[in-house]
Amino acid sequence: MTTCPEEIIRFMDDYLDGDLNPEDEAVLKGYLESCSDCRKMYHELTKTIALVQSASHIQAPASFVQKTMERLPKEKKRGSAQRWFRQHPFVTAAALFILMMSAALFTSFNEDQQFAFTKQPNLQVEGETVIVPEGMVVDGDLTIRNGDLRVEGELNGDVTIVNGQYMASSGVITGEIEEIDQIFEWLWYGIKEVSKDAAAIFSSGDNEDQ
């Protein structure tokens, strides 16, 4: 083999791959006739290929398909759930919306365990009680979280108390009073607020149309 020129070996390889051009093929054939080493090598290579190709084609065992299918991860349930979601996009979207809404509201409910109230002038605070002092007038809505409200003066606006109470007193409140004590009421309140906002957007849109 060492005696055979590299070019001829390259031609031989290309020829066996089936991509040698006719001129080089003629060169190769001419050379093979003159060199017995090259001829021997060529014959051995073709014989090798024939031997490898003669390797009997074997088949997979009879139970192969069944065993393979048993080995697959069981995804049937997930598959059918996905199908259901795809076939009911509106229900899915609505469910997702409600889930996220409640999650958000629930989180804000839990996070806001601290005493807080809407800052308005003239308000007094005693511990966790917000007081509208006697003879004072507070203009605007008031929201109190985790605290109580006592009105001795006058409050011109709505009152919302979360996790607290309105203590009956001699004052005057011109707006509505709403007390929210439980998570579900808080949720309900949150949803009502969102729909009010949405309604406001729609009605303002209507107004613009007119």
Next chain:
Amino acid sequence: MDALVNKRIKQVLKGDQQAFAEIVELYQHQLFQICYRMLGNRHEAEDIAQEAFTRAYVNLHTFDQQRKFSTWLYRIATNLCIDRIRKKKPDYYLDAEVRGTEGLNMYSSIANEDQLPEEELMRMEVQERVQYEISRLPDKYRAAIVLKYIEELPLAEISEILDLPLGTVKTRIHRGREALRKQLSNL
């Protein structure tokens, strides 16, 4: 056949696991054959072929349906076979030496290493001997030779399966062929 396969793939992606059985049915023999020729052992070949189908199933969403499914499937299988061969044989030092140099002297060192005694070789049936010699090839050459001469795939497809440039595939086939020629010269 490709249209049928793509139809089944869509069904599988929609969650119909049973549609995958038909895909397995279509490719089982070819895939098993590749694994068997690569690994030289029926039991291992079955295991790896099943693993290849499982991976194809799990990653089916990543398959680009514009391409040929068999190419993708064979690629998964040959990679698994090569991994298995490398884990099985403690010839990692040869592997490290060869990286980048495309195995210049590697073949001969392996070939002399785990050769059976002459008289045992002579007792082998031709078929058995050919398989034995294929399984003595370095894994890189083995994959190329199996795909070329047993699966009879075009070079372009082999290059896609092995994720190698066409020239590299040719080189591997030439070297694998030359190695086999020497190994089988006394037959």
